[in-house]
Amino acid sequence: MSLVRTGRRISSGAPKPGEGYGPDAEQRVAGVGGWSVGAQANLAALMRWIAWGLIALGPLLGGLAYLSVPSTSAAPAPKAAPSAPTASGGQGAAGFATLFVAAYLSAGRGDEPKLAAYYPPATGLQLEGVSGQHRGEQLTVVRLRQSEASVWSVTIAARVIGVQTPTSSAQPGVSPTGPAEPVRYFQVPVATASGGGGVTAYTALALPAEVSAPPRAKSPEMVYGAMGPALPTDPRTQAVTSFLTAYLTRAGAELDRYLAPGTQLTAPSPAPYSGIAVDQLAVEGESGSEPTVSVPGDGTTLRLLVAVRATGQDGVRLPLTYALTLKARAGRWEIASLDSAPAVTRPTPAPSASGSPAPAATPTP
Structure with missing residues (x-):
């Protein structure tokens, strides 16, 4: 009794020898991996069409993007600074x-x-x-x-x-250079x-x-009264003499003892003079000649114009003038500042159109 084995033969898709290649063979090959040759061709064609479409749409999309950007005025480019001004000071x-x-x-x-x-x-x-x-x-x-x-x-x-010139000769008693x-x-x-x-x-x-020479300016009115003798008994003369002696003849030694708190001054160094004599004082707002022997309350300030004779190292006396501000403290005068210029009064304003009197002149601070 012979046994007959039944069942389906599974084809691997590869042609056996002698079978050749034909329509059936193409169907067998197309079944490998589940991807057909026709599908591959269709996909390639689709990709080509997509690429051409993007190329064709490129300019249109670029134009739309440019038009969609909001219009803004461009900032001007900064100008380079000139290397030098056309006109100097x-x-x-x-x-x-x-x-x-x-x-x-x-x-x-x-x-x-x-x-x-x-x-x-x-x-x-x-x-x-x-x-x-x-x-x-x-x-x-x-x-x-x-x-x-x-x-x-x-x-x-x-x-x-x-x-x-070398050939000219000066007369006796006449300076070779002549008058100034x-x-x-x-x-x-x-x-x-x-x-x-x-x-x-x-x-x-x-x-x-x-x-011609430039015009000479008229001297403004100052806040000080008339110059008067600097009396030795006047506390202001004493304060000014002590201060200027330390300032001009001692190169600043012991200068701080004559200064008001908070005042700082540097004396000339080396000391240019050997002696100081205060000759005259002009006091702010003072017109009388009555002697002053007292010092007002603490915090009172007073401006002075001081005429001095300073004796140089050669013995020659030189006139000097100082503008000083004094401040009262503890019953004595101290130097609050060595002013850069004498104080002048403010000019009196012209009368207003309404005819109201103009305010009186006031000294500058």
Whole structure:
């Protein structure tokens, strides 16, 4: 009896020898892994279409993104700071004019190039006289005024000295230099401009012009009364004498004992004088000549103008004037400050349109 084995034969999908490749074989191969060749082709085509679509939509999407950004005004780019101002202050122009006047006063025949360094047209001049025959001394700027945006008018004061020639002879009893030369004034216009590299360039617009002296200002009214003798019995004279003696003759030794609390002063060193004499006092708001022998209550302040004779190390006495503020404490006067200038009264205001009286002048604090 023969046994017959039944069952299904499972195909691996690979053709056996002799079967070849045909439609059935393609179906067998397509079944490997559950992915068909047609599906692969469809996916590749889909990916190509998606890529082309994105390429086609790229410009449109970019335009929409640009239009969707809110419009804002762009901040202006910061400007670079100039390396140098086109017009400098008057200090440089004043120094330039001082050097120009010094060269101008001593210039003579053949010195035209020296002046051209300050004023270029000077090369066409024909100077006369001997170079160095005259010279300027004590050159000082007495007026500085800006006439244009980049032009300064500088007035220089100078004492012009004439150098004596070797052949001249002085008369007996007469100084070789003669009488003291008066001060003369020269006005110079100076233009300024940027010279590059952070510097300022200068040039004179003309030769110096000799002008008259500046007007003298009227002295303002001061808060002090008339100068009167400094009496030895006056507590104010005693305080001022003690303070100035320590300040001018002892190089500040024991100076603190004469100062009010909180006041700090530094005395000249080395001591310039060997002796001090207080000659006169002018007291704030005091017009009478009655002697003062008492000290008011603590905290009272008083301003003084003090005339002093200071004896130098050579024995010559030199007049000096000090503006001081005193403060009362514990029955004596102390030095509250060495003032930089005498105190002046404020000018009286003009009457108002309503005719009300103007307030009286008050001293400056």
